[in-house]
Amino acid sequence: xxxxxxxxxxxxxxxxxxxxxxxxxxxxxxxxxxxxxxxxxxxxxxxxxxxxxxxxxxxxxxxxxxxxxxxxxxxxxxxxxxxxxxxxxxxxxxxxxxxxxxxxxxxxxxxxxxxxxxxxxxxxxxxxxxxxxxxxxxxxxxxxxxxxxxxxxxxxxxxxxxxxxxxxxxxxxxxxxxxxxxxxxxxxxxxxxxxxxxxxxxxxxxxxxxxxxxxxxxxxxxxxxxxxxxxxxxxxxxxxxxxxxxxxxxxx
Amino acid sequence: xxxxxxxxxxxxxxxxxxxxxxxxxxxxxxxxxxxxxxxxxxxxxxxxxxxxxxxxxxxxxxxxxxxxxxxxxxxxxxxxxxxxxxxxxxxxxxxxxxxxxxxxxxxxxxxxxxxxxxxxxxxxxxxxxxxxxxxxxxxxxxxxxxxxxxxxxxxxxxxxxxxxxxxxxxxxxxxxxxxxxxxxxxxxxxxxxxxxxxxxxxxxxxxxxxxxxxxxxxxxxxxxxxxxxxxxxxxxxxxxxxxxxxxxxxxxxxxxxxxxxxxxxxxxxxxxxxxxxxxxxxxxxxxxxxxxxxxxxxxxxxxxxxxxxxxxxxxxxxxxxxxxxxxxxxxxxxxxxxxxxxxxxxxxxxxxxxxxxxxxxxxxxxxxxxxxxxxxxxxxxxxxxxxxxxxxxxxxxxxxxxxxxxxxxxxxxxxxxxxxxxxxxxxxxxxxxxxxxxxxxxxxxxxxxxxxxxxxxxxxxxxxxxxxxxxxxxxxxxxxxxxxxxxxxxxxxxxxxxxxxxxxxxxxxxxxxxxxxxxxxxxxxxxxxxxxxxxxx
Numbered sequence: 001x002x003x004x005x006x007x008x009x010x011x012x013x014x015x016x017x018x019x020x021x022x023x024x025x026x027x028x029x030x031x032x033x034x035x036x037x038x039x040x041x042x043x044x045x046x047x048x049x050x051x052x053x054x055x056x057x058x059x060x061x062x063x064x065x066x067x068x069x070x071x072x073x074x075x076x077x078x079x080x081x082x083x084x085x086x087x088x089x090x091x092x093x094x095x096x097x098x099x100x101x102x103x104x105x106x107x108x109x110x111x112x113x114x115x116x117x118x119x120x121x122x123x124x125x126x127x128x129x130x131x132x133x134x135x136x137x138x139x140x141x142x143x144x145x146x147x148x149x150x151x152x153x154x155x156x157x158x159x160x161x162x163x164x165x166x167x168x169x170x171x172x173x174x175x176x177x178x179x180x181x182x183x184x185x186x187x188x189x190x191x192x193x194x195x196x197x198x199x200x201x202x203x204x205x206x207x208x209x210x211x212x213x214x215x216x217x218x219x220x221x222x223x224x225x226x227x228x229x230x231x232x233x234x235x236x237x238x239x240x241x242x243x244x245x246x247x248x249x250x251x252x
Numbered sequence: 253x254x255x256x257x258x259x260x261x262x263x264x265x266x267x268x269x270x271x272x273x274x275x276x277x278x279x280x281x282x283x284x285x286x287x288x289x290x291x292x293x294x295x296x297x298x299x300x301x302x303x304x305x306x307x308x309x310x311x312x313x314x315x316x317x318x319x320x321x322x323x324x325x326x327x328x329x330x331x332x333x334x335x336x337x338x339x340x341x342x343x344x345x346x347x348x349x350x351x352x353x354x355x356x357x358x359x360x361x362x363x364x365x366x367x368x369x370x371x372x373x374x375x376x377x378x379x380x381x382x383x384x385x386x387x388x389x390x391x392x393x394x395x396x397x398x399x400x401x402x403x404x405x406x407x408x409x410x411x412x413x414x415x416x417x418x419x420x421x422x423x424x425x426x427x428x429x430x431x432x433x434x435x436x437x438x439x440x441x442x443x444x445x446x447x448x449x450x451x452x453x454x455x456x457x458x459x460x461x462x463x464x465x466x467x468x469x470x471x472x473x474x475x476x477x478x479x480x481x482x483x484x485x486x487x488x489x490x491x492x493x494x495x496x497x498x499x500x501x502x503x504x505x506x507x508x509x510x511x512x513x514x515x516x517x518x519x520x521x522x523x524x525x526x527x528x529x530x531x532x533x534x535x536x537x538x539x540x541x542x543x544x545x546x547x548x549x550x551x552x553x554x555x556x557x558x559x560x561x562x563x564x565x566x567x568x569x570x571x572x573x574x575x576x577x578x579x580x581x582x583x584x585x586x587x588x589x590x591x592x593x594x595x596x597x598x599x600x601x602x603x604x605x606x607x608x609x610x611x612x613x614x615x616x617x618x619x620x621x622x623x624x625x626x627x628x629x630x631x632x633x634x635x636x637x638x639x640x641x642x643x644x645x646x647x648x649x650x651x652x653x654x655x656x657x658x659x660x661x662x663x664x665x666x667x668x669x670x671x672x673x674x675x676x677x678x679x680x681x682x683x684x685x686x687x688x689x690x691x692x693x694x695x696x697x698x699x700x701x702x703x704x705x706x707x708x709x710x711x712x713x714x715x716x717x718x719x720x721x722x723x724x725x726x727x728x729x730x731x732x733x734x735x736x737x738x739x740x741x742x743x744x745x746x747x748x749x750x751x752x753x754x755x756x757x758x759x760x761x762x763x764x765x766x767x768x769x770x771x772x773x774x775x776x777x778x779x780x781x782x783x784x785x786x787x788x789x
Contacts, residue, residue: 050372052368052371052372072374073374073375073376074374075374076371076372076373076374077373077374081369081372081373083365083368083369083372084365085363085365085368085369086365086369087365087366087368087369087370087372088366088369089366089369089370089383089384089388090363090366090388091384091387091388091462100373100383101373101374104373104374104375104379133464134462134464137464150373151373
C-alpha cells in the first residue's frame with residue numbers, strides 16, 4: 001500500500017505548488033490511474049513516490065514506512081518505474097537494459113540472463129531475436145515493451161508508469177494497453193499509472209484519481225466518477241470526449 | 253630539393269631519426285597518458301561540482317594560452333632542471349584543456365531522460381557515472397584525447413629547446429644552422445606522427461566499439477578482418493615507440509632522460525642554439541673524447557643564454573662555452589668592462605663566488621656584436637662607424653635577435669650611448685637575421701663579429717667608435733665541482749686557448765652556415781689539421 005498524507009511540492013520556494021495537500025491511498029493489487037492535463041502535477045506526484053523528488057511537506061508511506069526515512073536507492077530498486085521518455089540505455093543491449101536492476105542488486109550473471117529472457121517473453125519480444133539488439137534498432141513500441149520488462153525485472157511489488165504509451169501511435173498503444181491488462185492479471189502488481197488520456201484511464205484503471213492544478217479533485221472507481229462527478233471540472237473532463245465521440249459517430 | 257639528396261640525407265640520419273622518433277613518442281605518449289589520468293577526473297569534478305566548473309575550465313584554459321616557449325622557460329626556472337621532466341610537465345598542462353573540456357561536454361551531453369532513468373531504477377551516483385554517463389560520453393572524451401595527443405606531438409617539438417630531445421632537435425638544429433633540409437627532417441616526421449597517432453586512437457575506438465546485430469553480412473565480414481588490424485595499430489605504435497626509445501637509449505646517445513648526477517665519468521656539455529656554439533661544443537667534446545677517459549654527453553642546442561646558465565647552475569650540464577661580455581651584463585648584471593683581460597678576471601672571480609663555476613682560458617676570438625649594414629648601403633651612404641647612423645636611423649628598419657633587443661649590452665644600451673632610434677625593430681631568429689638583411693627586409697642587424705655570413709652575404713660591420721660593446725671572448729665554463737673531480741680537464745681544454753682567432757672562427761662558421769657541413773665534421777677536420785686529436789702520451 002502506498003499512502004500520501006498531506007503532500008505538498010513547490011519548485012519555487014512556496015509561491016506555487018505543483019502538488020498541493022494531496023491525500024489518498026493506493027491499495028494492494030489495484031491499478032490506480034492519475035488522470036489530468038499537462039501541468040496538473042501527476043508526474044510530480046509519481047516522482048515523489050520513488051523519491052526522485054522530495055516533498056516540500058507531508059509524508060509518503062510505502063508499506064507503512066515513510067520513504068523519507070529509508071534509502072532512496074533501495075526504495076527505487078523495489079519499485080519498478082516506466083519512464084515517459086522510455087529512457088533505455090542506448091549503449092546497452094536489450095538484455096543488458098532489462099537485467100540492469102538485477103545487476104545492481106548483485107544477482108549472478110546466469111540468473112540475470114534467464115530473468116531477462118523470461119521477461120522479454122512476457123512483454124512479447126522473442127529473446128532469440130531481440131536480446132542482443134540495441135535500443136536504436138527497435139521501434140517505439142518495442143522500446144517501450146523493453147522499458148516495461150526492465151521495470152519488472154527484479155519482480156517489484158509496485159510499478160510506476162509515467163505516460164508510458166503517450167508517444168506511440170493509436171494502434172500500438174491499444175495493443176500495449178491490452179497486453180498490460182493481461183500482464184496485470186498475471187503478475188498481480190500494484191500499479192500507479194499516469195495519463196492524460198481519458199480512454200486509457202477508463203481502460204486500465206481500477207480506480208481513477210483526477211488531478212487539477214496540483215490538487216486532487218476526485219478519487220474513486222471509474223463508475224463512481226462517471227456517475228457522480230465531485231466537481232464541475234471532473235464532469236467537464238469526462239463530458240468532452242463523450243461529445244466528441246458522438247460527433248465522430250454521426251460522421252461515420 | 254632533389255629526391256636523391258633527400259634519400260641520402262634520410263639514410264645517413266636514419267639511426268638518429270629512429271632515436272628521435274622514439275623520444276618524441278615517449279614525450280608525447282607519457283604526457284598524453286598523464287593528462288588523461290588527471291584530465292578525466294577533473295572533467296568529472298567539473299560536471300559534478302557546480303562551483304568548481306568555472307575555476308577549473310578557466311584555469312586549464314589559461315594554461316593553454318601561455319605561449320609554449322614561455323611555459324618551458326617558466327618550468328625551467330621553477331624546477332631548476334632541463335630535459336624531459338619540464339618538457340613532459342609542459343605537455344601535460346597543454347593536453348589538459350581538450351581532455352577536461354570534452355569530458356565535461358560529454359557528461360553534460362548525456363540525455364536527461366537516460367540520466368533520470370538511471371536514477372529512477374536505483375543507481376547510486378557512482379554507478380550512474382560508470383555504467384551510464386562515462387560510456388555514453390566516451391565518443392566526446394575520446395575526441396578530446398585525440399586533440400590532446402595531436403597537440404602533444406606538435407608541441408613536443410619545442411622540448412628540444414630545453415634538451416629533452418625528440419624530433420624537434422632536427423628542427424632546432426636546422427634553424428640554428430639555417431639548414432632547410434634538417435628542418436624538414438624534423439617537421440615531416442612530426443606531421444606524419446601526428447596523423448598516425450590520431451589515426452591509432454580512432455582505430456582503437458573503432459576496434460572497441462560494440463557490434464550491432466543487424467550489421468549486414470558484408471559489413472560483419474569486413475569487421476572480422478579490420479577489427480584485429482584496428483586494435484593492432486595502437487598496440488604497434490606503443491611497442492614501436494618503446495622499442496625505438498629503449499633500443500637506443502644508452503646514456504651517451506640519449507641525454508634527455510639520462511641520470512643527472514655527476515660521477516666524474518660522464519661530462520655533459522651544453523651549447524646555445526647557434527652555429528658557433530655548436531662548433532665550439534664539438535671542438536670541446538671531441539678534444540675531451542680524444543684526450544681523456546671521459547664519456548661526453550652532448551646536450552646541445554639549448555634555447556639561449558639563460559637556459560644554458562640555468563642548466564649549469566642546477567648541474568644539468570657540466571660545461572658550456574660562454575662569452576665574457578654576455579656573462580658580465582646579462583648574467584652577473586654588472587656594467588660593461590672594455591678591457592678584455594679585466595673582463596675575464598672579473599667573470600672568473602664572480603663565477604667562482606656566485607655560481608661555483610670556473611672560467612677557463614678564452615679561445616682567442618672576440619665574438620662581439622657588430623652593428624651591420626649591407627655593403628652597398630655602406631658605400632652609397634658612406635657608413636663606416638655606428639655614429640654614421642645618427643640622423644638616418646629613423647629611416648632604417650632594424651632586425652635584432654630577441655636577446656639583443658632586451659639585453660643591456662644590446663639595443664637598450666646602444667640607443668642611449670649613440671642616441672639611435674630605428675624606425676622599426678623586428679625580433680628575428682639569429683639564422684633568419686642574415687637572410688632578412690640580404691633580402692632587404694631589414695637594413696640593420698646585430699651580426700656576430702665571427703659570423704661567416706658577414707662576408708658571404710656582402711655585409712659591412714660598422715666600427716663601434718664609442719666603444720659601447722664589451723669584449724665577448726668565448727671560453728669554456730665548467731662547474732667547479734666537476735673540475736675538482738677531473739682536474740685534467742683544464743690542461744686539455746687549454747690546448748684550444750688562444751687557438752681560434754676571429755678569422756679562424758669566421759671560417760669555421762662559414763663552413764657550417766653556408767657550405768651546409770655538419771659541425772661534427774668541421775670540428776674534427778680542424779682538430780685533425782692542428783694535430784690536436786693525437787694523444788699526447
